[in-house]
Amino acid sequence: MIPLWKNPEFIRNCRAQLRPRRLALVASIVAALSLVVGYALSQANSTGWGRAYLVAVLYAQILTLFLGGGVACSRAISQEREQNTFDYQRVTQLTSLEIALGKLFGAPAISYFATFCMFPAALVGDVAANIPIGRLLTAYLLIFTGAIAFHSVALFVSLCTSKSAGGITGVWGVGLVVVFFLVSSASEASRMFLELGSLGPGAAVEFALHGSWDVEAPTAPIMGHAYAGSAWTDVFFGIPLHHVPVLLVLYLILTAWCLLPLARNLKRDPALLELFSPAQSVGLLAYINLILVGFYVTDRPAFGLQREYGAPLLSVTFGFFLVANMTLLCVLGLVLLRNREQSRRLAHRRGASGFDWREAAWPAMYILAGAACAAALFLARFARPGVFKNDLDAGFAVFVSVLLLATLLRDLCFLQWMNMRRSRRPLMQGIILLWVFYFCGGILLAMARFSKPVHTAFMAIVSPWGLAISGAEEQQRWSLFPGPWYVGLAIQIALVTFFAAQYYKSMAELRPAALPAPASAGTAGD
Amino acid sequence: MIHLEHLTKEYDMPGGKAGKLVAANAIDLTVPRGEIFGLIGPNGAGKTTTLKMICGLLAPTAGRVTVHGVDVERHPEQAQRHLGYLADFFSVYDDLTVWEYVDYFAHAYKMAEAVIPGRVDDVIRIVGLEAKRDSFISGLSRGMKQRLGIARAILHSPPILVLDEPTSGLDPKARHELKQLLVELNRAGATLFITTHILSDVEEICTSVAILEKGVLLRCGPLAAVMQEARGGRRLRVRLAAPGFGLAEWLAAQPGVTEVMADATSAVFLLAGDDARTAELVGRLVVAGAPVCGVEDASENLEALYSRLSSGETM
Ligand SMILES: Nc1ncnc2c1ncn2[C@@H]1O[C@H](COP(=O)(O)OP(=O)(O)OP(=O)(O)O)[C@@H](O)[C@H]1O
Ligand SMILES: [Mg+2]
Numbered sequence: 079m080i081p082l083w084k085n086p087e088f089i090r091n092c093r094a095q096l097r098p099r100r101l102a103l104v105a106s107i108v109a110a111l112s113l114v115v116g117y118a119l120s121q122a123n124s125t126g127w128g129r130a131y132l133v134a135v136l137y138a139q140i141l142t143l144f145l146g147g148g149v150a151c152s153r154a155i156s157q158e159r160e161q162n163t164f165d166y167q168r169v170t171q172l173t174s175l176e177i178a179l180g181k182l183f184g185a186p187a188i189s190y191f192a193t194f195c196m197f198p199a200a201l202v203g204d205v206a207a208n209i210p211i212g213r214l215l216t217a218y219l220l221i222f223t224g225a226i227a228f229h230s231v232a233l234f235v236s237l238c239t240s241k242s243a244g245g246i247t248g249v250w251g252v253g254l255v256v257v258f259f260l261v262s263s264a265s266e267a268s269r270m271f272l273e274l275g276s277l278g279p280g281a282a283v284e285f286a287l288h289g290s291w292d293v294e295a296p297t298a299p300i301m302g303h304a305y306a307g308s309a310w311t312d313v314f315f316g317i318p319l320h321h322v323p324v325l326l327v328l329y330l331i332l333t334a335w336c337l338l339p340l341a342r343n344l345k346r347d348p349a350l351l352e353l354f355s356p357a358q359s360v361g362l363l364a365y366i367n368l369i370l371v372g373f374y375v376t377d378r379p380a381f382g383l384q385r386e387y388g389a390p391l392l393s394v395t396f397g398f399f400l401v402a403n404m405t406l407l408c409v410l411g412l413v414l415l416r417n418r419e420q421s422r423r424l425a426h427r428r429g430a431s432g433f434d435w436r437e438a439a440w441p442a443m444y445i446l447a448g449a450a451c452a453a454a455l456f457l458a459r460f461a462r463p464g465v466f467k468n469d470l471d472a473g474f475a476v477f478v479s480v481l482l483l484a485t486l487l488r489d490l491c492f493l494q495w496m497n498m499r500r501s502r503r504p505l506m507q508g509i510i511l512l513w514v515f516y517f518c519g520g521i522l523l524a525m526a527r528f529s530k531p532v533h534t535a536f537m538a539i540v541s542p543w544g545l546a547i548s549g550a551e552e553q554q555r556w557s558l559f560p561g562p563w564y565v566g567l568a569i570q571i572a573l574v575t576f577f578a579a580q581y582y583k584s585m586a587e588l589r590p591a592a593l594p595a596p597a598s599a600g601t602a603g604d
Numbered sequence: 605m606i607h608l609e610h611l612t613k614e615y616d617m618p619g620g621k622a623g624k625l626v627a628a629n630a631i632d633l634t635v636p637r638g639e640i641f642g643l644i645g646p647n648g649a650g651k652t653t654t655l656k657m658i659c660g661l662l663a664p665t666a667g668r669v670t671v672h673g674v675d676v677e678r679h680p681e682q683a684q685r686h687l688g689y690l691a692d693f694f695s696v697y698d699d700l701t702v703w704e705y706v707d708y709f710a711h712a713y714k715m716a717e718a719v720i721p722g723r724v725d726d727v728i729r730i731v732g733l734e735a736k737r738d739s740f741i742s743g744l745s746r747g748m749k750q751r752l753g754i755a756r757a758i759l760h761s762p763p764i765l766v767l768d769e770p771t772s773g774l775d776p777k778a779r780h781e782l783k784q785l786l787v788e789l790n791r792a793g794a795t796l797f798i799t800t801h802i803l804s805d806v807e808e809i810c811t812s813v814a815i816l817e818k819g820v821l822l823r824c825g826p827l828a829a830v831m832q833e834a835r836g837g838r839r840l841r842v843r844l845a846a847p848g849f850g851l852a853e854w855l856a857a858q859p860g861v862t863e864v865m866a867d868a869t870s871a872v873f874l875l876a877g878d879d880a881r882t883a884e885l886v887g888r889l890v891v892a893g894a895p896v897c898g899v900e901d902a903s904e905n906l907e908a909l910y911s912r913l914s915s916g917e918t919m
Contacts, residue, residue: 086711094699162695165661166756169684170712345680347663422614426666500620590612590666 080176087172087180095187104188105195111138112199128206133283135200136217139193140279143225147186151232154185156239159348174344178337182229209286217286220325224279227329230336237340238353271398272373273313275321277328285310285322293320314372315459328369335362349419356444359410363448364455366406370399371459376466392466393553396456396475400546403452404482407445411490414441415497415505418588425588438582439574440494442487449483474553477563478545484570485542491577498584516541534559538566605764605795606635606658611667613653613819627653629819630667635812637763640786640796642810642827644803650819651799652692655768658797659689671764685713688762692769692799694749698742702733705741706755713760727755730785732778746773754782758789765789767798771805783809837862837876841902842886844869845895854892858885872902 082088115134120127158164167177183190204214275281293311310321339353346352354362376390416424424437436443460466489512496508519540526533534555537544539562556563613628627650635641643651656662658669660680669676674683697705706728710720728737731751736744744752750773757765770786771779787809790796800806806813807827814824823830837860844851852866855873860881864873875881886899 086708090708093704162693169659169689171714172712350663422665500616
C-alpha cells in the first residue's frame with residue numbers, strides 16, 4: 079500500500095487543483111471575507127462577538143468541506159468515466175483501494191485548502207470567546223473525521239451513478255445521506271429512539287461552544303423530559319460512553335463500509351458492479367442492527383406519545399425495528415439485484431445444467447439470512463422479561479414479520495424480473511410500476527375501510543405494510559379474523575414463486591444456444 | 605503470450621430488439637511472443653471489445669484470456685503489469701501538463717522511484733513532445749494527444765502492447781514515425797497487438813493478421829499464409845508482345861489454372877502450386893509459340909483480399 083503523500087492519484091488531484099494562482103485567489107477571498115465578517119460582528123455586538131465569529135467560521139468550514147468536498151467526491155469517479163480516462167487508471171498497478179483513497183483525499187483538495195485558510199479566523203474567534211483550545215481541536219477532529227466519512231459516502235455514490243449501474247442506487251445513496259444529516263442534526267429528535275447524540279457536523283460546533291467531558295448516564299424521565307444527565311453521554315448496551323469517541327468510531331466505521339465496495343468494484347467492469355458481496359450485505363445489515371439495538375433506549379419510553387403508559391412498550395420497539403429492518407432489507411435487496419449482464423454471465427457459466435430455485439428466487443436467500451440475523455439480535459437484546467412492558471402477542475409478531483418479509487420478497491422478485499427487461503433503465507421502470515401499484519392500492523384500501531372484512535383482506539393481499547406500525551388495533555383484528563391473513567400470506571408466497579419463475583425463464587433465454595458454429599480460426603504463427 | 609480461449613461477449617441488440625448481438629463469438633486465438641499482430645475488420649466487428657477483454661477492462665460473457673500465462677479476469681493487476689494499452693479514444697487529463705501526465709502514470713505503474721525522471725523524459729522525447737513538456741494538455745492538438753497516449757502506453761516498457769487504432773489522427777509523417785517506433789519496439793522484444801482500418805499499415809508492419817467480422821474470426825495466421833490460403837494459389841499476369849495467340853483458350857486448357865481473365869495481349873489467372881509449377885507452365889507457353897514478353901506476380905493486396913472475404917461490409 080502506497081502512503082497517502084506518495085499516492086499518485088492523490089498527487090494528480092492536488093497538482094490539478096492546487097495551482098499557485100488558484101491558491102492565491104482562494105486565500106485572498108477567504109482573507110477578505112474573514113476580515114469583513116469579523117469586523118462587522120465586533121462592531122455589532124462588542125461583548126459576545128468572539129463566540130458568534132467562531133460559530134460563523136466553523137459553519138463556513140463545515141459548509142466548504144462537506145458541500146464543496148462532497149460534490150467533488152460525488153463526481154470523482156463518474157466524471158472520469160465520462161472522460162474515458164478511467165480505463166487508463168484501471169490498467170495501472172494501483173489497487174482499487176489506492177485509487178479510492180487518492181480520490182477520497184485528493185478530489186476535495188481545494189476545499190481542504192479553503193478550510194485551512196479559515197483557521198486563523200477560527201483561532202481569533204476562539205481567543206476572543208475565551209474557549210479552551212483543546213475543545214476547539216476536538217471539534218476539528220470531529221469535523222474532519224465527519225468530512226472524511228461524508229466524502230467516502232459521496233465517492234460511493236459516484237461509483238453507483240455510472241450509466242451502466244442505472245444510477246438508481248446512487249439516488250438511494252443521496253437520499254440516505256440527506257435523511258441521515260437532516261435527522262441527526264436535530265439532536266432532540268435523534269434522542270427519541272436512540273440514546274445517541276447528534277451525528278451531524280453540528281455536534282462539533284456544539285462541543286466547541288458548550289462541550290464537557292463528563293459522562294453521566296441519563297436517568298428516568300423527569301418532568302416529561304425525555305432524558306436527563308449529560309448531553310454528551312451515549313448509552314451502548316447499558317454502558318454510558320462519551321459522545322465524542324462514539325462519534326469518531328461511528329464515522330470511521332462508516333468510512334470503512336463505504337471504502338469496502340470501492341475497493342471491490344473500482345477496477346471491475348462497470349456492467350458487473352456488485353457493491354457488496356451477499357455475505358457483506360448481511361454483515362452490513364447486522365452492523366446497523368447492532369447499532370440500533372445497542373443504542374436503543376430501554377429504561378424510558380421511546381416516544382413522547384408513549385409517556386402516558388409510564389413504561390416503555392415492547393410493541394413500539396417491535397414496530398421500530400420492523401420498519402427499520404424492512405427499509406434496510408429493501409435497500410440491500412435492491413443492491414443485490416442482478417442486471418442482465420450479470421445474469422448472462424451466470425447463464426453462460428451454468429450452461430445447459432441450468433440453475434436451481436435459489437438462483438431463480440434471487441436475492442431471497444440473502445434477504446432471509448439478513449432477516450434472521452436481525453431477528454436474532456432483537457430477541458437476544460429485548461426478549462427478556464423486565465426490559466419492556468410486554469404488550470405484544472408473540473404469535474402476531476412472528477406472523478407479521480413473516481408476512482411483511484414475504485411481501486418484500488414479492489416486490490424484490492418482481493423487480494429482479496423487471497430488471498431483466500431490455501431497456502435502458504429497467505429497474506427504474508419496475509420501481510415506477512410498483513409505485514403505481516401501491517398508489518392505486520392505497521386509494522382502494524382507504525375506500526375499503528368502510529367494510530372491515532374487505533379492508534382486512536385487501537390489506538393482507540395488496541399492501542400489508544400498515545401492519546408494522548398499527549400495533550394493537552391490527553393485532554386485535556388479526557386474532558378476530560385470522561383467515562384472510564393466512565390467505566394473504568399464501569398469495570404473497572405464490573407471487574414470489576411466480577416472479578421467480580419469470581426470472582428463471584428470462585435467464586434461460588440468455589443461455590448460449592447449443593454450440594456456436596466453429597469459426598475457421600487457426601492459430602497465428604504455428 | 606496472449607491466449608484467447610473461446611472468448612465470447614454478448615450484448616443485447618440495440619433498441620430493445622429481440623436476439624443478441626455477439627461482439628465476440630467464441631474466439632480462439634494465440635499470439636506468440638515477438639509478433640506484430642494485426643486485427644482487422646469493419647466497424648462494429650468487435651475489435652475494441654476483444655481488446656478490452658484482453659486488457660481486463662471488459663469481463664467476457666464466457667471464455668478466458670491469459671496473458672503471459674496469467675488469467676486476466678482472475679488476476680487483473682498481475683496481467684496488466686505486462687500490458688501497455690492504448691484506447692481508440694484518446695482520453696487525457698486536460699488540467700495536467702504533459703510532464704505531469706506521464707509522471708502520474710509512471711508512479712501509477714509503480715516503477716522504481718529512481719528510474720522515473722529519466723524514463724519520463726525518455727518517452728516524451730521518443731514521441732516527439734519535448735517542446736510541449738510543460739504545456740497543459742488542453743492545448744495539445746489531436747495528434748499530439750494521441751502521441752501522449754502512446755507515451756503512456758510504452759512508459760513502463762511492457763512486453764506486450766495492445767493498441768486500438770494507434771495511427772488514427774496522426775499526420776503522414778507522424779504515422780510513419782509511429783510505425784518505425786512500433787517496429788523498433790518489436791525488435792527490442794515487445795509483442796504488439798494492434799487493430800487498424802488502414803490495411804497498408806498492416807501489410808507494412810504486421811507479421812500476423814486476423815480478420816474479424818461480426819465477432820467471428822474469418823482468417824487468422826501469419827500474413828503471407830493468410831493471403832496464400834485465401835487465394836488458393838498464386839495469381840499471375842502474362843503479357844504477350846503481339847496479339848494473335850489464343851491465350852485465354854490455351855490457359856483454360858491447362859490443369860491447375862482457374863479464374864482466367866484475358867484480352868488479346870495479356871491474361872491474369874490463378875495457378876495452384878509453387879514456383880516450379882509456374883516455371884513449367886511458362887515453359888510450355890513459350891513452346892506453344894506464344895510471344896511471351898513478361899510474367900509477373902499479380903497477387904491482390906490485403907485490401908482486395910479483405911473485400912473478397914467480407915460479406916459486403918466496409919472497413
Ligand atoms: N456497451 C455496449 N452495449 C451494447 N453493445 C455494444 C457495447 N459496446 C459495443 N457494442 C456493440 O458491439 C459491437 C462491437 O463493437 P466494437 O466497438 O468492438 O467494434 P469495433 O470493431 O471496435 O468497431 P470500430 O472499427 O468502429 O472501432 C458493435 O456492434 C457495438 O454496437
Ligand atoms: Mg473500435
